[in-house]
Amino acid sequence: xxKLFPLISIFxxxxxxxxxxxxxxxxxxxxxxxxxxxxxLAGTEGEAKARAWGAQKLKSLGFSNVHIETYDMxxxxxxxxxxxxxxxxxxxxxxxxxxxxxxxxxQGLSAKVIGFSSLEALKLVPDEVVKGKIVYVTHNMKAxxxxxxxxxxxxxxxxxxxxAAKKGAAAYLLRSLGTDNKRSPHTGVxxxxxxxxxxxxxxxxxxxxxxxxxxxxxSKGDLTIHLTLTPKQIGMQxxxxxxxxxxxxxxxxxxIVVAGHLDSWDLGTGAIDDAAGVAIVAAAAKNIMDMGKPKxxxxxxxxxxxxxxxxxxxxxxxxxxxxxxVMASESDFGADRxxxxxxxxxxxxxxxxxxxxxxxxxxGIVYDRGAANGGADVEKIIENGAxxxxxxxxxxxxxxxxxxxxxTLDKIDPAALQQNVDAWTFMLKxxxxxxxxLTPVKK
Amino acid sequence: xxKLFPLISIFxxxxxxxxxxxxxxxxxxxxxxxxxxxxxLAGTEGEAKARAWGAQKLKSLGFSNVHIETYDMxxxxxxxxxxxxxxxxxxxxxxxxxxxxxxxxxQGLSAKVIGFSSLEALKLVPDEVVKGKIVYVTHNMKAxxxxxxxxxxxxxxxxxxxxAAKKGAAAYLLRSLGTDNKRSPHTGVxxxxxxxxxxxxxxxxxxxxxxxxxxxxxSKGDLTIHLTLTPKQIGMQxxxxxxxxxxxxxxxxxxIVVAGHLDSWDLGTGAIDDAAGVAIVAAAAKNIMDMGKPKxxxxxxxxxxxxxxxxxxxxxxxxxxxxxxVMASESDFGADRxxxxxxxxxxxxxxxxxxxxxxxxxxGIVYDRGAANGGADVEKIIENGAxxxxxxxxxxxxxxxxxxxxxTLDKIDPAALQQNVDAWTFMLKxxxxxxxxLTPVKK
Numbered sequence: 033x034x035k036l037f038p039l040i041s042i043f044x045x046x047x048x049x050x051x052x053x054x055x056x057x058x059x060x061x062x063x064x065x066x067x068x069x070x071x072x073l074a075g076t077e078g079e080a081k082a083r084a085w086g087a088q089k090l091k092s093l094g095f096s097n098v099h100i101e102t103y104d105m106x107x108x109x110x111x112x113x114x115x116x117x118x119x120x121x122x123x124x125x126x127x128x129x130x131x132x133x134x135x136x137x138x139q140g141l142s143a144k145v146i147g148f149s150s151l152e153a154l155k156l157v158p159d160e161v162v163k164g165k166i167v168y169v170t171h172n173m174k175a176x177x178x179x180x181x182x183x184x185x186x187x188x189x190x191x192x193x194x195x196a197a198k199k200g201a202a203a204y205l206l207r208s209l210g211t212d213n214k215r216s217p218h219t220g221v222x223x224x225x226x227x228x229x230x231x232x233x234x235x236x237x238x239x240x241x242x243x244x245x246x247x248x249x250x251s252k253g254d255l256t257i258h259l260t261l262t263p264k265q266i267g268m269q270x271x272x273x274x275x276x277x278x279x280x281x282x283x284x285x286x287x288i289v290v291a292g293h294l295d296s297w298d299l300g301t302g303a304i305d306d307a308a309g310v311a312i313v314a315a316a317a318k319n320i321m322d323m324g325k326p327k328x329x330x331x332x333x334x335x336x337x338x339x340x341x342x343x344x345x346x347x348x349x350x351x352x353x354x355x356x357x358v359m360a361s362e363s364d365f366g367a368d369r370x371x372x373x374x375x376x377x378x379x380x381x382x383x384x385x386x387x388x389x390x391x392x393x394x395x396g397i398v399y400d401r402g403a404a405n406g407g408a409d410v411e412k413i414i415e416n417g418a419x420x421x422x423x424x425x426x427x428x429x430x431x432x433x434x435x436x437x438x439x440t441l442d443k444i445d446p447a448a449l450q451q452n453v454d455a456w457t458f459m460l461k462x463x464x465x466x467x468x469x470l471t472p473v474k475k
Numbered sequence: 476x477x478k479l480f481p482l483i484s485i486f487x488x489x490x491x492x493x494x495x496x497x498x499x500x501x502x503x504x505x506x507x508x509x510x511x512x513x514x515x516l517a518g519t520e521g522e523a524k525a526r527a528w529g530a531q532k533l534k535s536l537g538f539s540n541v542h543i544e545t546y547d548m549x550x551x552x553x554x555x556x557x558x559x560x561x562x563x564x565x566x567x568x569x570x571x572x573x574x575x576x577x578x579x580x581x582q583g584l585s586a587k588v589i590g591f592s593s594l595e596a597l598k599l600v601p602d603e604v605v606k607g608k609i610v611y612v613t614h615n616m617k618a619x620x621x622x623x624x625x626x627x628x629x630x631x632x633x634x635x636x637x638x639a640a641k642k643g644a645a646a647y648l649l650r651s652l653g654t655d656n657k658r659s660p661h662t663g664v665x666x667x668x669x670x671x672x673x674x675x676x677x678x679x680x681x682x683x684x685x686x687x688x689x690x691x692x693x694s695k696g697d698l699t700i701h702l703t704l705t706p707k708q709i710g711m712q713x714x715x716x717x718x719x720x721x722x723x724x725x726x727x728x729x730x731i732v733v734a735g736h737l738d739s740w741d742l743g744t745g746a747i748d749d750a751a752g753v754a755i756v757a758a759a760a761k762n763i764m765d766m767g768k769p770k771x772x773x774x775x776x777x778x779x780x781x782x783x784x785x786x787x788x789x790x791x792x793x794x795x796x797x798x799x800x801v802m803a804s805e806s807d808f809g810a811d812r813x814x815x816x817x818x819x820x821x822x823x824x825x826x827x828x829x830x831x832x833x834x835x836x837x838x839g840i841v842y843d844r845g846a847a848n849g850g851a852d853v854e855k856i857i858e859n860g861a862x863x864x865x866x867x868x869x870x871x872x873x874x875x876x877x878x879x880x881x882x883t884l885d886k887i888d889p890a891a892l893q894q895n896v897d898a899w900t901f902m903l904k905x906x907x908x909x910x911x912x913l914t915p916v917k918k
Contacts, residue, residue, distance in 0.1 A: 063689070066686070067564070067686060067689045067690060067693070068564055068690075068693070069564070070564065070565065070566040070567075070686075071567070078565075081565075121510070121511055121512070121513065122513065122521075123514075123744070124513075124514070126880060213885045213886070214657055214881060215659060215743070215879075215880040215883065216657070216658060216659075238885075239881070239883040239885050242884070242885055243509070243510060243513075243744070243883070243884070246506070247510060247511075250510070300658070436658075437569060438657060438658050440656075440658065440682040440686070441682070441685070441686070442656045442682050442685055443656070
């Protein structure tokens with residue numbers, strides 16, 4: 033383990049507390065969750081175990097009002113998944129089904145492959161060109177610090193299978209939405225429109241996609257893949273959100289929501305996505321708790337089922353939309369350091385924004401004047417008028433690991449994780465105790 | 476693709492030829508073999524296809540006397556392989572069977588796990604401590620430039636399963652002999668003594684081994700794994716060595732052997748182990764061919780079945796031991812640059828050694844005064860008196876990939892591969908044309 037970031041120096045800069053506690057808590061949470069629970073696919077027993085584990089952990093840390101709010105959600109589970117090029121060469125492919133993929137017959141299906149250099153290229157061809165074939169779509173995603181490649185190239189996964197299904201394709205293969213060169217395919221959810229019959233859909237690891245590119249180039253349209261995927265939709269299952277609070281002294285000052293998501297994809301142990309996020313927000317809230325009661329209540333929410341469609345945040349919003357949420361913030365972009373921050377605060381809290389800018393500058397964190405958006409777990413609360421602060425993590429290496437078997441504890445640098453906690457602690461201390469009025473202007 | 480190393484500058488230094496050809500040949504061979512053939516486990520159809528592919532390639536390049544020498548060998552093939560911790564936690568493990576592993580029952584076996592911090596620690600315990608249990612051995616292998624960690628920690632794979640089997644263990648698990656942090660387990664051969672009943676034996680990926688370490692620490696002796704391995708020994712199968720020559724002008728001056736191995740492990744496509752090696756020696760020999768006939772014949776051998784026990788080199792030596800081999804050299808340590816060289820030459824060829832030292836110094840390659848050993852494919856020829864020159868590749872990252880699914884084309888830096896070809900070309904030109912007598916002093 034590397035030397036931990038000296039938290040005390042941050043607080044010395046902020047000038048408000050004399051010493052720091054809990055410098056190892058975030059790592060301890062990630063370590064515990066990935067070791068004692070592991071994968072926690074939404075709607076499965078793994079996710080339920082994670083809620084129980086988390087509730088016990090948050091209670092033991094002294095949080096108030098620790099409870100689980102359950103809801104039911106449609107659940108998809110992985111089955112067998114194999115693929116191989118059978119003509120003109122013979123190569124096994126490392127691939128993984130996308131969430132909501134249909135199954136092939138148990139013995140698999142064999143079909144000719146037609147490759148496209150982009151999703152746009154697939155959209156342009158007449159249906160008969162792809163009918164009955166396995167559609168393969170590649171792309172040109174590169175690593176970026178802000179993760180913008182995922183938005184730009186993501187539709188090849190998000191909607192590519194639906195487009196191929198509507199054109200009559202037998203199955204859909206994708207170059208993983210990743211920036212690594214490992215034989216670890218990247219899963220993730222895909223969505224089929226109502227009335228469209230889902231097709232088997234999988235992502236190839238990047239070395240496999242590159243080998244397929246070379247084989248396709250040589251084969252001149254005569255390349256066959258045998259594909260076996262046996263995932264299942266298992267109907268409505270229970271999921272839940274885990275909630276805990278640091279209670280404030282002034283109930284009228286409103287509630288601050290800090291969130292991450294407890295569910296993970298099933299291939300790895302969900303260390304960076306998103307054990308890190310739930311650990312960061314909880315460890316920062318615990319730091320505030322240990323400083324004495326803040327003015328505003330801080331509500332920590334470890335959301336369920338973010339990966340598969342945000343059923344947890346939808347359920348939470350529906351049940352709580354009339355509460356006085358004044359600010360919401362989310363950590364769900366790995367465990368690398370916070371390099372920038374953005375915010376949207378009411379006019380009344382201009383001075384708070386200036387204090388945040390000054391404090392973050394002291395921590396080497398850049399003020400980004402662009403839009404603050406929150407994230408999937410808090411977006412409805414923000415749309416409803418709550419202020420938002422984004423602590424932007426360095427995502428340069430995030431898509432090397434995202435949704436792969438390689439999302440494991442060893443990928444986390446404890447010092448970078450602690451820098452996140454330090455940044456969140458500073459932010460929460462300022463916002464929870466701000467004398468300014470944060471009451472949202474309702475739309 | 477990165478810019479290729481400018482071969483011409485090397486030859487300018489050597490002062491002997493005006494221009495360079497074939498600057499892309501080694502990469503072209505690796506690309507072809509990994510794309511059109513892929514994995515080529517010894518004794519299987521993949522290895523046979525590789526021989527056919529290679530024979531066609533070497534003929535097309537103008538080599539003389541291109542032919543395959545077949546032999547039969549005992550063959551082991553991989554089956555299903557899964558493992559999971561079932562108590563006190565529930566975690567799937569990414570693991571792979573070791574070559575010569577026995578199978579579990581089809582439905583798998585469940586047993587308590589006993590962990591050892593080293594092979595030495597396992598050796599020390601009485602048999603009854605491990606009887607009926609799954610033995611798990613970890614180790615402390617680190618990356619080294621010369622690869623010496625493999626020799627030091629390798630016995631945990633080479634002989635660990637045999638030791639555990641003799642003590643009555645139900646199965647054997649190993650932290651992969653690797654230096655990476657990927658979920659890619661490292662396979663490799665293990666050997667059971669005659670009369671010892673083989674047990675199921677597998678390597679865990681390093682993140683899985685580290686997670687198992689954490690789980691074992693928490694479980695206080697009460698951790699159960701369910702393990703399923705269904706590999707098979709399929710009896711004697713045909714393998715073969717592929718041979719090609721650049722014929723020399725002086726049949727009495729002896730034959731130079733340059734080798735790599737054509738077989739690979741079955742998890743990846745064998746790019747660094749050892750498509751790179753066969754490509755390097757062939758591309759260098761082709762460069763010599765294109766300079767006009769050398770004095771000595773250069774015999775290129777792409778050996779079969781190196782990975783599983785050296786049946787190919789044994790068969791080759793038995794059939795050819797009476798030929799006049801004056802020097803043997805092998806490339807089988809990846810595709811990173813040559814950083815050092817060592818040699819053992821007869822006294823009569825002292826001047827040749829000095830020319831090699833001078834030329835390699837010009838190429839930034841260090842003279843290593845330690846022993847030159849050749850390698851598994853040529854060791855018997857060397858033991859029989861042939862001179863040997865080792866071109867030592869940088870192995871710092873070799874054990875990140877060795878024997879894993881991640882041994883694929885994308886891991887090769889074409890510039891580093893070409894630096895190998897340049898170094899081998901220089902060496903072969905000097906040795907093949909040396910006026911000195913290289914005739915070995917027979918033991």
